[in-house]
Amino acid sequence: MYGKKVKLRFLFLVLILASAILAVFLILQSLKENVVYFQSPSEIKALIELNKKKIRVGGMVKEQSVFITSNEVEFIITDFKNEINVIYLGAVPNLFAEGKGVVAEGFLKDKNYFLATKILAKHDENYMPPEVKEAIGDK
Amino acid sequence: MLVSQIGYYSLILGLLFSFLLCGVSIKDLNSTSKQINENILSLSFLQLLLIIISFLSLIFSFIKSDFSNETVFNNSHTTKPLFYKISGTWGNHEGSLLLWLLVLTLFIFLFLIKSREQPKKYRILTLLFQQIIIIGFFLFVLITSNPFNYLFPIPSEGLGLNPILQDPALAIHPPILYLGYVGTSIIFSSSLAAVTQNYVSKEWSQHIKKWILVSWIFLTLGIMLGSIWAYYELGWGGFWFWDPVENVSLMPWLTLTALLHCIAVLERRAALKSWVIILSITTFTLSMCGTFLVRSGILNSVHTFANDPDRGVFILIFLFVLITLSLGIFFFFHKEDNKNSNSFFWLSRETSILINNWFMMYFLSVILIGTVYPIFLDVISSEKISVGPPFYQKLIVPFLIPFLLFMSLGPRLKWIKSKFVNKNSLIITFIISVMLTFFILKNLTTDLLFYTVLVSVAFFLFFTTLKELFINKFYNISQTVAHFGFSLLILSILFNSILSSEIITNIKIGEKYNYNKSEIFFKKTEERKKSNFNAIIGHFEIKDQSGKIVELKPEIRVYNQPVIITSEADIKTTLLDDKFLAMNLVKGNEYFNIRYQVKPFMIWIWISVLLLSLGGLMSLFKKKYEK
Secondary structure (H helix, E strand, O other): OOOHHHHHHHHHHHHHHHHHHHHHHHHHHHHHHHEEEEEOHHHHHOOOOOOOOOEEEEEEEOOOOOEEOOOOEEEEEEOOOOEEEEEEOOOOOOOOOOOOEEEEEEEEOOOOEEEEEEEOOOOOOOOOOHHHHHHOOOO | OHHHHHHHHHHHHHHHHHHHHHHHHHHHHHOOOOOOOHHHHHHHHHHHHHHHHHHHHHHHHHHOOOOOEHHHHHHOOOOOOHHHHHHOOOOOHHHHHHHHHHHHHHHHHHHHHHOOOOOHHHHHHHHHHHHHHHHHHHHHHHHHOOOOOEOOOOOOOOOOOOHHHOOHHHHHHHHHHHHHHHHHHHHHHHHHHHHHOOOOOHHHHHHHHHHHHHHHHHHHHHHHHHHHHHHHHOOOOOOOOOOHHHHHHHHHHHHHHHHHHHHHHHHHHOOOHHHHHHHHHHHHHHHHHHHHHHHOOOOOOOOOOOOOHHHHHHHHHHHHHHHHHHHHHHHHHOOOOOOOOOOOOOOOHHHHHHHHHHHHHHHHHHHHHHHHHHHHHHHHHOOOEEEOHHHHHHHHHHHHHHHHHHHHHHHHOOOOOOOOOOHHHHHHHHHHHHHHHHHHHOOOOOOHHHHHHHHHHHHHHHHHHHHHHHHOOOOOHHHHHHHHHHHHHHHHHHHHHHHOEEEEEEEOOOOEEEEOOEEEEEEEEEEEEOOOEEEEEEEEEEEOOOOOEEEEOOEEEEEEOOEEEEEEOEEEEOOOEEEEEEEEEOOOOOOEEEEEEEEEOHHHHHHHHHHHHHHHHHHHOOOOOOO
């Protein structure tokens, strides 16, 4: 029959293939559970059903909307068509300011309230996340 | 202005030298002489010299704040301190590509000098392949990202360098990282040359191993510097965020590490030839992909200097050409010789290295998919998603358990066929690790079982390598040091994440904030003016449970050009923990937003990475292969 070497090689190939398939399956499975979708305030308004999953909301911080108390930060994200209230218990990044682009990550309480768990820092004041750019159109 | 001209024309001349070098090399390839044509060496040196001149002239323009140069205008400012004027040279797209080019030519020149004992044709072919890469980058720089563009009328002031880049760690991060990143190009070129010459052998592996080590050491240090910077400058208190830009540097590191282990198998057993070649090609391809993703503006980060689609398209085409070329060469020339019928046994060093490689490839796939999938999805369905840290943690952390276990046992095995000696002492070490872990962790974490297992295997590796270090002092000491460093790294990261605590609150001047018998007292603020920024310095007193008082003074800096607010965290580092305080101010508010963290064993993370590189360094300077 086949030599020992051929058998060994075959066994080896099967092992690698099997583990590779397993790995890919595992990765894709947890990818499904762990991706975070990005939505604009208008998209949220258009939602029929509220999703319990973590999402990101992006747009502009509305002028005169930031309100800080001793334990939370509240502000409004707008895409100039619709807006959403954000409540955040945490430290805001340096470049967070009224009239600037922002991306918040967290959960929807209802269509008007968003509980943020993270505000994403941006590195550059002129930089606008592409998602935000798209969300607010050409403005 | 004149200086820019010099820089520009030396670049063009450098490109001409590339063609000249190719011509001379091809001619020399067919000549009968045993030695390589000395002209090749001189030409290669001149090419390096030209790029050094070009690079120096760019640095000079930056120092002189010559705003007739567009790159300088976009990235510098007269009030910037000299040190950051210089580091600004490579803190931008054009300059950093010039640095790429510089490292590419530097490495091929060093390669030619260091490879005198190698076969002539192999050396020349390596040079040729490297020149193909160099020509590609010359064209890229000259066509899409010329660092010497001329501006008229000459602006009186520049736009300035992004302040978060004005930092000592970040000033040396790009050159170090590039030495590693671009260093993989030599591995790529020489493995292609070795394939065409059927020279993938023990001799080749001994010689190329040095180059793998050099790239690996620099890449390791480069990643660490970036991480240190992110830790104290971005003010989030973490050191790794699974950001796509971090991921693209980790991916070639993983394949390079796999290669480093495999090359030992090739060296000792003349096996795994194809795999070594594939890894070499993959490593460089990943470095190039990293450049593509970072430079094309697809990924969002501080590294993305300009969103110019032309650049992305250029790198993509270039990448495509290189991959096709290398795969073509691989399949056309590479023949797996079946003559050498090496005996193979399951329980051996080879198998354990294969297992190591399997894990490396798994970690690589996780990171690759996590990084690329969102881009892919955006292109095909324009859905915007992001993949966060939970994804990576969930897929990588559990697999560390078998990985660390194999890492503790593998190096105890001998080549070819082996059995475990001192089984009992290994078992005792393992039991001690488990007990120690349980004792430490029992009151600390919620997921006790999982963390006990995880920390135990980390301790197991820690103790086995430590013992090795004391008992067999010179037996493969470089490897033991590196593995010891890795175990220390994993341990510090684990304890750091288990024991870290964080307080985020908004506080006014003069207020006190109490929690868990500790107290944060915001005493006052103070203002300070510097040439390129104004700072507000907060004075905080923090009293911990034992009543010890630590003073921390974080800053908020308002840079003048460009106008950017950054916050400088204040960190008190001791061997046991880091106390980290960052503050932010939202415009027009009296509340300061503060983040106070106690991060245990932070400094050990950096120390262990240094140990890891030290292991590499020791291996590099090892005279002969130790038995």
